[in-house]
Amino acid sequence: MLELEFAEATDRGPVRELNEDFVGHSLPPDAQQARARGFLFALADGVGGQEKGEVASQMTVDTLLAEYTRPTPSAEAPAIRLARAVDAANTAVYEAAHGGIASTLVACALRYDRATIVHVGDSRAYLIRNGHAQRLTRDHTVAGEQVRIGLFTDQQARRSPAASTLTRSIGINLFVSPEVGEHQLRPNDLLLLCSDGLHGAVGDAEIASTLSATPRLQEAALRLIAIANQRDGGDNVSVQLIRVKSVEAVGMYRGRPYRLHA
16 A cells, blocks of 8 residues: 655745745545545646736646546546646636736656656656655756757756746646656655745755755755755745655556556
């Protein structure tokens, strides 16, 4: 059986008047639902420069959670359920202001021994394993695209004026193209979802070392936020941490799970 522990925290920071980040989660009520749809964690960051970023981010997360947990007549893979939920969130935010408000999104669905990650924008997901932080998402920014084609290094991208210029976001257009990826999980893996207020101020190696040195998840989340505020302080900072305590190993055949025997 998949077992988790988690913590989440969000902070306005010392400069911003409002917190335009929003975090949320959905926990299955029983083992049957844990196997059917799993656990869901979501984090959104209202786009700076747009009006009512806090409205966009909360609407994004609330709609995603509601759509993902909505009963369906047949079993669905998390990737399919997540894609539909992202579409619903994008439609809700777009129809609220016809492109006048927008948000980033990163969400993680966990079931059996797998994590399905969906993201739009520059909020990130990391896998911390054996003290190393591996990015599971790629930033949908102008600078991020330049890194992918080899024009910038990661360090150059962080210093670029285009580092925060988004190429995709929730609610800015009627249709959205999220990226979805699936990743195998092991016991003791730690997943981190965060807004750019964290990764824009704290490097990947320091994120990993801070988490390795701070085993209590709520303390670790607050520690990361404190470091980001000390280094920069100009943005909201949000963190979700999910530790995998045990997994249920399965195989997949035509999209359906089956138990693996020892």
